[in-house]
Amino acid sequence: LFLIHILRQVLLFVSILSLSSVFGQVSYSIPEEMAKGSLVGNIAQDLGLDVKRLRLGNARVYSGDSREYIELNSERGVLLIKERIDREALCGETTPCAVHFQIVLENPMEFYSVTVEITDINDNAPSFEKSDMKFRISESAVVGAKFVLERAVDLDVGTNSLQSYVLKPSDNFLLKLHNQADGTKNVEMVLQKPLDREKNEFISLALTALDGGEPQMSGTMQILITVLDANDNAPVFTQPIYKGTVAENAAKGTIVTTVSASDADHGLNGKITYAITNTFDDVRQMFEVNEENGEVRLVGRLDYEKKRSFQINVRAMDNGGLTDSCKVIVDVVDINDNEPTIKIMSKSTVISESANPNTVVTMINIQDPDSGENGKVQCFINENIPFVLKSTSNNFYSLLTDSDLDRERASEYNISVTCSDEGVPSLSSSVTLTLQISDVNDNAPVFERSAYEAYIVENNTPGLSIFTVRARDADWNQNARVSYILEDSSVNGVPVSSYVSVSADSGVIHAVRSFDYEQIKDFHFRVKAQDGGSPPLSSNVSVKIMIQDQNDNPPQVLYPVQTGGSLVAEMVPRSADVGYLVTKVVAVDVDSGQNAWLSYKLQKATDRALFEVGLQNGEIRTIRQVTDKDAVKQRLTVIVEDNGQPSRSATVIVNVAVADSFPEVLSEFTDFPHDKEYNDNLTFYLVLALAVVSFLFITCLVVIISVKIYRWRQSRVLYHSSLPVIPYYPPRYSDTLGTGTLPHVYNYEVCRTTDSRRSDCKFGGAGSQNVLIMDPSSTGTMQRMQSEKSILDEPDSPLEVSLLSSFPNHPRKPNGVASNRCRDYRY
Structure with a gap:
């Protein structure tokens, strides 16, 4: 009976192959997780068959060796769910996911293909392999340090799959995602604010993974961070990407490659351990890394047909908790005796970025010594490049430009040409063509900033370097050589070239003169950056120079006015109470900012217990009740200081008379102690002035009398002659x-x-x-x-x-x- 059954299956298969004339096909789409017995579709109606034909033709479902998820109800002519379908178990990450089977009828023999697409529903929440992840991070970790986090996994696909991550609280860290070639996202925690162990030694964060389904589902992992002290260097891999190849029949323990990281620290802080951070995939079942030396070894069985390459995420961590990560790309090599041979027949290694589309770059000849299906070769190049590979004749391909080239976006292309035969298993080979893109002057210089501001302290030395403007030109060689030119303008009617100059090669701005903040506080000008292309391209930028004040002016006392030998005194009645305002010292400073902040101090006084000076306002007030015992004559020396570094000062003498009446003040101040030299000079000049005035008066009087007498005598002589x-x-x-x-x-x-x-x-x-x-x-x-x-x-x-x-x-x-x-x- 078993042999008869086998014979019937063979005859059925042969019949199906020979009855292509009655071949039909129908497709359905259902969501996963439908209950058993749920309706998939009316197969009789969709195929245009009578239900009676299905029943009499002994219609049945043929799925080969695959598991049967769909059954046929011949009485009703419909397809029903035979077993609950889990899309994730059936197809994994493959999309679209479909179940293929055939409807077979007898008498006469008919064959129909049925495809049922299984669509995803949001029935899986994002999940982490671990409930928490611990880090030990030094407080000296620099801003921008990266910490690789475990990825969450969502078995759903499309919008129901994992969409985003949220890290809370985000005071010290932020998340950074890196899209991988396989569509997944690496999650990194980036330090954005320095840690302080003395303030917070332990930090607890929550990493939440969110999908895009309705309703939205999520999964959370706790991140526990211990802040360590005094470890300021993180491990650094020698290269960000390592590549290795391994044959698919390689034995366990085969070394694929070796990763290496170095740490500038010494001792325990410089000791590095290596670990693989991949989660929820088969990387950890296939590879392991030696914690001490970084050797990546094979620990599983490879299958080229299942997976041709692996991306291993390796983390290097020192004892301080600082980490670095790298990627190891492992290509699995298929074992076969012949693979296609790729020969570059003609090639040009340089092409201008102004080349038109469909320009021929090179010709490729493909040869495979195999025959039949194993000798048929299909070739392709890597994606996302502006080139296309077209077949021109048997075994010949032309590599053409597919769109406009831009050297500034990519100065060279490593074009990988891969050819695969149609054998089982398929054999392939590839070659990389490095194509240089020559430059044309199509980019003007671009300044690093849209506008510049710089500060310079007044009283500078002429020729002092103020700052540097920089412009970048995305072109190459002579087209990218930038020269800096100071555009003509004027500042207060004076050419700006008399204020500053710019170095044509370096863009360094020099001060031509010494600036005075009190005369000019800021000024603007423009600098032009011009490349060396033909014709040259240029751009300009606005520069603002702000003069900073220097404490180069002492305070000037406006009141009380110091008038040489004149004596000015402020009167204070003996009835004055505590806090009585005697006078106010008024001073100014032509500097600005802190250099002009003035403070007043009492330097000397006849009686320090009687007066005080307001530190900020210069007001002189009594600090106790005036008594009869206090001397009438009071001499105060007030010093006025600014807040500059170093500070400058001025002094003023304030004479105070403690009296109730002016005669009392006058009697006391007649012998007020002045400088002896000043008193002697004053007395001398007063006596001298009195003597001169007296002499002139007497002389004039004698001359007038003499003239009168002489005139009178002359008139008398003339009259009596x-x-x-x-x-x-x-x-x-x-x-x-x-x-x-x-x-x-x-x-x-x-x-x-x-x-x-x-x-x-x-x-x-x-x-x-x-x-x-x-x-x-x-x-x-x-x-x-x-x-x-x-x-x-x-x-x-x-x-x-x-x-x-x-x-x-x-x-x-x-x-x-x-x-x-x-x-x-x-x-």
Whole structure:
């Protein structure tokens, strides 16, 4: 019977293969976890069959050696759930997940293919392998230190799978996720705030994994951190990615590769242990790492057809709890006798980034010594690169550019060409072509910042380096060589080049002059960065220089005013109570900020127990009740200091009179102790001034009296003289007597007295009233016309005038006869 059953199965299979003319296919989609007996679909209706045909044709489900999850109800012509389907157990992470089987009918023999897709429901919550994870982290761990966390696993797929992580509280740490090639995410905890063991020695965090299903499900793992003291160096792997290969038939214990990390610390803090951090996958069943030397060994059986490569996450941890991580990529090598041979027929190792799409890069020839299906080869290149591999003829491929190239995004490409045959198991080989992308000047320099601000302390040395501007050019070689230029502008009407300069090569900004904060506090200018391409490209940036104040000015006291030897005193009545405001010292400082913050202190005082000075406001107040025993004269020395480093100061002397009346103050302050030298000088100058004033007064008095007496005597002599008066005619006046005997030439003499203060002589005008005229009826007499005063009596004319008429026979007085005080004017 067993042989008959086997024979019937073989005949059925042969019949199915030969009846392709009646072949039909139908597909269904159902969610997982449906109850047993649930309806999948009406197969009779969907295939266009009568239910009677199913019953008479002995319709049944054929699934080969696979497990039967679906059964056929021939009476109703429907497909039902035979056994609860768990998508995760059936397909794992494979999507889409489907069950394939055939509906077989007899008399006549018919064959129909049925595909039932099993869709995922959110029936699995994210979970961690461990309920908690412990770390020992040194307080000297630098910000940015990374700590690898165990990943959560969600057996669901799609949006129902693991979507995100949340770390709470997040005071010291934040999460960082790294997408892996297999679609998973590595979770790292990154230190964002330095730890302080003295404040918090133990830290407890909660790492929550969330999926995207409805309702949302989650899983939580506690992270317990012990903060250690004085370990400031974390292990560092020699490279971030290690690669190794192992044959699929390699024996257990085979060394795949060796990872190595170093720690700059010494002793126990520098001792490193290695561990594999992969969870919920088969890495730990296949590989182990030696804790001491980092050797990665094979501990399981490899199957190339199941998994061709492994990604091992290795963590290096020192005794202080600091860690580093690396990836070990293990490629499983298929064992076979012949694999495809790839030959590069023609190649160009350099291509311009301006190359057009569909530019041929290289030609590839593929040869496989095998025959039949094992000799048929399909080739492909790695993804996410702007190249495409096209078959041109039998066993020949062309590598073409698929899109525009950008050297700044990728300066070279390692193009891996992999060819696989169609044998079972399939054999493959690959070759990597390194293609360099040549540059064109298509990027302008870009400054590191959108704007710069810098500070410089005033009174700097000319030529001082202030700071550096930097620009990066994504191009290469000459196209990326950046030069810096100071753009023309002015600051307060002065070219900015007289303030600063910029180094063309390094971008260092130098001060050209010494700055004074009190004159200029800040200024702006622009710097241009230009590359060396042809034509050159450029960009500019705004720079603001702010001058910082320096304590280079002492305080200046505005009140009370110090006036040399003058004595200024503030009066305080004896009835003044505690806190009585005597006066206020007012001072300013032209500096700014703390350099201008002033404080007042009482340096010296006649009675320190009587007065105090406000530290901030400079107010001088009494600190006790004034008594009759207190001296009238009080001398206070106040020092005013600023808050600069070093501080500068000024002093002021305040005189205070403790009295109720001004006479009391005056009597006491007449002998107020001044400087002896000042008193002696004052007395000397007072006596000298008094003597000079007295001498000048007496001298002036004598001179005035003498002049009055002299004028009086002269007028008397002239009035009583018996000499005949010679007729006088003023210049340019006609003869009033009509005799016509006055000659046309005449002269006169002018004499000035020794005490004259005038520098010129005054003469009568055409209408002068002071004129002497000869009376024709009375010779030898003189009359005074229209004037009561003589010319000699005028106070502003201390001149003695003698007028001589000149006749033809009258002897003329020589010019030299006159005294040195007289001059002869002749017309």
